[in-house]
Amino acid sequence: MMEVGISTACLYPMETEQALSLVLEQGARTVEIFFNAENEYNITYLRRLQVLLARVGGTVSSIHPYTAAYESMMFFSDYPSRFADSVAQYRRTFAVAAFLGARAVVFHGARKDLQMSMVQYCERFGRLARAAREEGVLLAQENVSRCKCGSSENIAAMRKILGEDVQFVLDVKQVRRAGESLADMCAAMAGRIACVHLSDAAPGRDCLLPGAGETDLSVLHTRLAAQGFQGPLLIEVYRTGFLHFSELKTALSIANRVFSYE
Template sequence: MFHDRLGCSSISFRHLSLGDALAAMVGLGFEEIDLGALPGVCDHVPFELTDADIEGVASRVTDSGLRVRSVNGDIGDLNAVLDGDGVAVREAHLERLLTLTERVGAKALVLPCGALSPDPVRSLDQDLDLVAEQLAVAAERAAGVGVGLWTESLHFYRLCGTLDRALALASRLEGTKVRHVVDLSHVVASGSQPEEAIAALAGRIAHVHLRDAVPGNINLSIGNGSVDFAGALAALRDADFDGHFSLELEAHDLTHEERPAAAAKAGSFISDLI
């Protein structure tokens, strides 16, 4: 029904339990998903992740028959300066998320580009250095269990909330195993254009998130914002992007009852463009 490179993020149905969200995506005809594991955004994966939680989530995903492209997680503010105990807690959380990522058969774990604030903890350069260092270390650990490490390097609400900052982070990540997720809604909300971000990150883009936006607002369903999806997908083809796409329809212009129909409509629209 949908293009085989197009999936749906469970964040699109974050108001449902994990089991019900998986069933909704199966019912719509999706075969691939991103699994949301973002505390306060999508609670399909418990933040305090025990071995039993990992097995429970993995079992529900396996039973659904869906492929998992990535696990979209968070291990805390990567620009935060931690003491020894804080580092140990972060490292333990990373290991649990990597175990989950491997267990559900996902290609990669996705981590953010810093805290949910544009304000540096120290200086911007120091914070970007620290975020890049933490992501690079996480990527090495991910490689050790056979999965990738991706970062959504431009996130409108986080430290790297502009294209300039995202590219400054990307320059620090050159030569590491970290690859990039481009979310078209965050690019447009930040005041930049997808073609500009895609050209700048060409060859390093692993995955693309799809949602509509206008400057200052990322939470629009596809067709209700100003994202030029046709132009963005053309730019991705020009950049030889061969990865996958995911609908991340955490849109505030939909009721919960409208979400399934909006996801189906968006899936058909994007499939035609791919």
């Protein structure tokens, strides 16, 4: 049985606290929280999120910082002191994740056009991942199509270089956008997937709620089950991908039927 939940990213640009409340109202008990501003890391705000979660027995599987958009410059430039500053900044992100009980922090990494070997990339990633472990969480590399690790080849390289010291986020939407094979991406990440970003697709629309497209989600279930993955799978689509909030509840029910059987 695999754990299925919803990411608050589905409701962007709704304010994060409100988005969490609404996601929980749709029946999600496992969530990914997408933080959108620095003020959301303050203790008062975080305690309000904890109250919302505690009311329904909800848990946070992972967090996704808005600073993912800047990670190429923060961690992969030729400016050493910026890297050091950015590691210190992300220690706060890691501490926030640990405070909320999350297991992982989602990482986009460097732009695809960055001229850097995978050995160098992994050295930087590894240093940041150690800082995450010191704060009690995992740093998980996502296969974002516009980034260096959008390809299964580079994901496989990370696995080879870093061994057991790497975790991944499998985003099926990004697999589609990169023109990659789901089989190849699952194989490259095998045994090291921290969570999955789940979506459906149809011709001309590559990011729909589960059940709203034409994807045979049971194929993904089979591939994940073969490597012993138990979850979580977080429904993550854009706000333009659905009209009514109740569609999230329907999608969660559909995903649970697909991924919650043995």
